[in-house]
Amino acid sequence: MLIAIENLDAGYNTPAGRQSVVKIGHLSIAQGEHTLLLGPSGSGKTTLLNVLSGLALPFSGKIVIDGTTLNALSAAERDKFRCQKIGLVMQRLHLISALNVGNNLLLTQRLAGMARDLNRVSAVLRALGIEHKAKKYPRTLSQGEAQRVAIARAVLNRPPIVLADEPTSALDDANCDTAIDLLFAQAHEHGATLVVATHDARIKHRFSRVHELVASK
Amino acid sequence: MKSFATALNLAWAYLRQRPLPTLLNVLLLGLGVGTIIALILTLKQAEERMERDTAGVDLVIGAKGSPLQLILSSVFQMDIPTGNVPLAEAAPIIAARQVKLAIPLALGDSFKTFRIVGTEPAYIDLYGATLLEGRLWAKPLEAVVGADVARLTGLKIGQRFPGSHGLTEGGETHADHPYIVVGVLKSTGTVADRLILTSVESIWAVHDHEEEAEGKKPDGAQVKTKKSAKSAASAGNASSAVAPHPVYADQNDHDPQHDHPREHQNEHQHDEDKEITAYLIQYSNPLAAASFPRMVNASTSMQAASPALETSRLFALLGIGVSTLKVFAAIMMVCSALGIFIGLMNTLNEQREDLALLRMLGATPATVFFTVALQGFALGLLGVILGLLLGHLGAEWMGYAIQKTHRIYLTGWVWVKEEGAIVAVALVLAIFAALVPAWRAYRNAVSETLNDV
Numbered sequence: 001m002l003i004a005i006e007n008l009d010a011g012y013n014t015p016a017g018r019q020s021v022v023k024i025g026h027l028s029i030a031q032g033e034h035t036l037l038l039g040p041s042g043s044g045k046t047t048l049l050n051v052l053s054g055l056a057l058p059f060s061g062k063i064v065i066d067g068t069t070l071n072a073l074s075a076a077e078r079d080k081f082r083c084q085k086i087g088l089v090m091q092r093l094h095l096i097s098a099l100n101v102g103n104n105l106l107l108t109q110r111l112a113g114m115a116r117d118l119n120r121v122s123a124v125l126r127a128l129g130i131e132h133k134a135k136k137y138p139r140t141l142s143q144g145e146a147q148r149v150a151i152a153r154a155v156l157n158r159p160p161i162v163l164a165d166e167p168t169s170a171l172d173d174a175n176c177d178t179a180i181d182l183l184f185a186q187a188h189e190h191g192a193t194l195v196v197a198t199h200d201a202r203i204k205h206r207f208s209r210v211h212e213l214v215a216s217k
Numbered sequence: 218m219k220s221f222a223t224a225l226n227l228a229w230a231y232l233r234q235r236p237l238p239t240l241l242n243v244l245l246l247g248l249g250v251g252t253i254i255a256l257i258l259t260l261k262q263a264e265e266r267m268e269r270d271t272a273g274v275d276l277v278i279g280a281k282g283s284p285l286q287l288i289l290s291s292v293f294q295m296d297i298p299t300g301n302v303p304l305a306e307a308a309p310i311i312a313a314r315q316v317k318l319a320i321p322l323a324l325g326d327s328f329k330t331f332r333i334v335g336t337e338p339a340y341i342d343l344y345g346a347t348l349l350e351g352r353l354w355a356k357p358l359e360a361v362v363g364a365d366v367a368r369l370t371g372l373k374i375g376q377r378f379p380g381s382h383g384l385t386e387g388g389e390t391h392a393d394h395p396y397i398v399v400g401v402l403k404s405t406g407t408v409a410d411r412l413i414l415t416s417v418e419s420i421w422a423v424h425d426h427e428e429e430a431e432g433k434k435p436d437g438a439q440v441k442t443k444k445s446a447k448s449a450a451s452a453g454n455a456s457s458a459v460a461p462h463p464v465y466a467d468q469n470d471h472d473p474q475h476d477h478p479r480e481h482q483n484e485h486q487h488d489e490d491k492e493i494t495a496y497l498i499q500y501s502n503p504l505a506a507a508s509f510p511r512m513v514n515a516s517t518s519m520q521a522a523s524p525a526l527e528t529s530r531l532f533a534l535l536g537i538g539v540s541t542l543k544v545f546a547a548i549m550m551v552c553s554a555l556g557i558f559i560g561l562m563n564t565l566n567e568q569r570e571d572l573a574l575l576r577m578l579g580a581t582p583a584t585v586f587f588t589v590a591l592q593g594f595a596l597g598l599l600g601v602i603l604g605l606l607l608g609h610l611g612a613e614w615m616g617y618a619i620q621k622t623h624r625i626y627l628t629g630w631v632w633v634k635e636e637g638a639i640v641a642v643a644l645v646l647a648i649f650a651a652l653v654p655a656w657r658a659y660r661n662a663v664s665e666t667l668n669d670v
Contacts, residue, residue, distance in 0.1 A: 055577065076581060083579020096571050098230035110223055111579040153578075 001064070002160060002193050003029040003052070008061035010044070010051045018059055021047045027211060031160070034187065034194040038204060039213030045197035048213070049165050052195070053086050054078030066160055083112035087154030087192065089183070091166035094150040095138040101125070101149050102134035105156055112157045124152045127189065128182060143170065147179050155186045162187055164196040168203055180206050220580070224587030227575075231568065231592055242556050243599045249549030250604025250643050254636055255611035256542055261633045262612075264532070267293065270408045271524035273343050275506065278302070278310060278319075278513055279495035284522035285531060291322050291495035292524050294332050294408050297384060298324050301492035302519045310513060311496055315505035320497040323420040326380035326391070331366045333380045333396070333413045335420035341402065343497070344409040350374060351400030357419040360396040364404035365411045365626070372398050380423060394423045410626075421491065554646035557596050561589060561654035569661065576662050585662035586655050593651020594644070601643045605636070 005028070011021035022044030029035050039045055050056040051063060054070050055078075063070040066085055073081060095104045105121045125131040128148040138146060147167070154162050164183065168176040180203050187194045196203070204210060232239045270293055279287045282299030289296035311319035320343065323335030334340070338353050341361070351374045353361055362372050372378060377395040382388030396415060404410055498521075500506060506523070513521035565572075572585050580588075613629025620626055 053577065079576075079579050079581050082577070088577050090574075090577075096227070096230075096574060097568075098227065098234040098571070103230075107223070107227075108578055110219075111575070111584075113219075113579075 001028045002031045002033075002066055003027075003195070004062075004064040006062040006064075008048075008051070008058050008063065010047050010056070010058035010061070012047070012056075020059065022213065024048075024061075029193065029195065029209070031193055032191075033209055034184070034207055035196070036204060036207035036210045037195065037197040037213055038199070038201070038210055039197075040199050043199075043213040045199070045213060046165060049163050049197050053088065053163055054082045080113065083108075084114075084157065085159050085161060087157065087159040087162040089150050089154045089162065089164035089167045091170055094146045095141075095153075097138050100135050100137050101130070101141070104138070104149065105153055108153050108156050114157055120156065124156050125149075127186070128152050144175050144178070147171070147175070148182065151179075151182050151186055155190045155192060158190050159192055162192045162194050164194065164198075166198050166200065167196060169198060169200045173202065176200070176202055220584040221587055223580070224584050224591055227584075227588045228591035228595055231564065231588070232595060235564065238560050239596065242553060242560055242596045243603055245553035245556055246550065246597065246600025246643060246647070247603030247607055249546050249553055250601055250639060251607030251611060252546035252549065253543060253639050254604060254608025255615065255629075256539060256546065257633060257635050257639070258608065258612035258629060258631065259615055259627055260539060261635070262616075262627045262631070266406070267528050269344075269406060271528060273499060274497045274524050275500045276498040276510055277495055277522050277524060278307065278498060278519050279522070281518065281520045284520060285527045287495065287520065287522045288524050288527040290324065291497065292408070294324075294334070294412060298494045299520075301494050304491040304493050306517060306519065307493060307496060310517060310519070311498070313509070315500055315502060315509045316498055317501035318497075318499035321417050321493050322495045322497065323417045324494040325384070326382060326420065326423065327384050327386075327388070328366075328378050328380055328396075328413055329370050330384070330386050331363075331370065331411055331413055332384055333360070333415060333420070335415055335417035337417070340414065340497070341409065344405050344407040346402045346405045346407075346409045349401045349403045351398070353400055354414070354416050354419070355399075357416055357422040358394060358396050359399045360413050360415040360419070361400035361402060362398055363402050363410040363412045363414070366413055367401045372401075374398050374401065391423050417493065550643055550646060553600060554597075554643075554650045557593050557647055558650035558653065560596075561593050561651055564592070565589065565654045565658060568658075572658055572662060580662075582659050582662040586659040589658040590648070590651045590655035593647055593655070597644050597647020597651075600647070601640050604643065605640070608636075 005024050006026060008022065008024040008027075009020055010023075011019045013019070021042075037045055037048060047056070051058045051070075052065070054073070057071055061071075065081075068081060068085075070078060070081065095101070096107065099107060102118075102121060102125075105124070106116060106118075109116060109121075122131060122134070125134055128151060130145055130148050130152070133141060133145060133149070138149075141149065150167075154164070162183070167183065168179050171179055183194060183196070184206070186192070196207070271288075274292055277287055277291050279291055279298065280300030280302050286296050287299050290298040310316075318339060320337055320339045321335070322340075324332060326333040341347075341353070346363075348361070349364070349367075351361070362370075366372060370378075376398050378398070379390045379392045379395045381390045396413070396419070402409060402414075500509065510521035510523065513519055568589070572588070575585055575588070576582070609629035611629065612627060616627030616629065
């Protein structure tokens, strides 16, 4: 199993105490099994992505990714694990504003502790048709271009998992299709498994596996 | 270490992203640091210079008037003299057993604004000056020039030059009695560098003949100015009251030992009528400081002034202005630190998403902390570098401006240890200004989840 979740209880701390947002008894995702986590806002999609990527720890339960029990790792180990194993695509949180596209990707390599590899950066940008934007700053990119750069960055380090948080909700239908096409194509090309959390029902039919999240009250 | 380098890269990228606020922060800090450093450099050099100039001089005896003026005119060669004193009256005082050394000074003439000082070779020894070339004066009208004088006027050994009345340009020229350069002094970094030194007798000789030649002429405006500055005390002296050039050492020539034989002709006046501008005194015993000046002030028509006391009084007077400037500069530094703080807090909001993204890309909270902290530190560092540059350029410029009017040579190309303290204070201020935003970024980085973004 690429991802295995057992008896997960996750949420956030409030002054009043723990606020549980997402509870999952059992969920496992095999390699290549692109999965859609579908649910309305407040159903814990983001919380789930936080714990899956190791940014936050669950209250209880166990998360095993690619053979590693995530909640047994230290914070520093989780940071390292995340940048090597998980590519992230966000709704609008695409790029570091102060760096150009090429440097954004180089930074991604650097933070993951990987060797600086300009050829790899060019190759990924070329695959997404935005090689000519390498010297451009994020604010000069169109929404679609920025989305491509975000996808390029997610697959750059060849992670086994690409987590996407609402990758399409800001896009119109045509761009939405394009974005999903690109995500699938890149995931396929790099052998990554897609896990997409969204409330965007437009893309439901594209996934063989859909896990519905319900708002916990 | 690697995460630090990453943070440094990012911090620099963020600063470059906002060139205008970055520039303003750096400029503000630079101006504050620069002002303080320029002040410190100027004061420090002025103090050192004054220390060197007063070294070895325990007391100055001269005509009554402002003691500060006496010190300024005869030790620092800056102000006009308070007047002259009769040689006869000074003689018993300088012969007192408390006096180890008494160097006479006869002032009043200049060449291209460089003062011609009638004195004794002991004056040269006082400032540790040695001859670069030539020899000391042996006869009247032979002169030894200081290093700056030689450099700035181009006077060379064997060259003749006329002295002129007064200490500024435009006085009457003693064209009939040109001096001849016989020696050039090495640079000492003291007042001696900007003087033309000769024997007291030279001054007497020049003015004796001047008096003969032009005694009936009305005084020029220049001389009148000098006259008005003369103290009431020396005006009581008959010979100086009628003298056409009251500030000068006695016009009534005669030192039987040194006078040019020619000058003895037509001699009508007596040795007791000769005057001198001041004596620089060295005590034979430190205890003399307690009684000797009081004795001079109480029992003679002369006054005694202590260089140490008067310079500290001068600095106390200047100090008010200087500390006001220092306070302003300190306020500027604090303001710029505040500017850095406010700037970083603002950009923290702008950079919040970026910082969260950094975390998701695997950056550690420490990297996020340093990304923000280094922005503040870099602003501080750039400001300090600019400040050092401005401060030293400012001091150099001030030295250049002062040089034209006061002939005191200040330079911006020296380092003083107080600069280190200013640099440290400015950097600590910048670090503190960066610390709160950086800590908040760090806290966000630890707890921040995609929820908040």
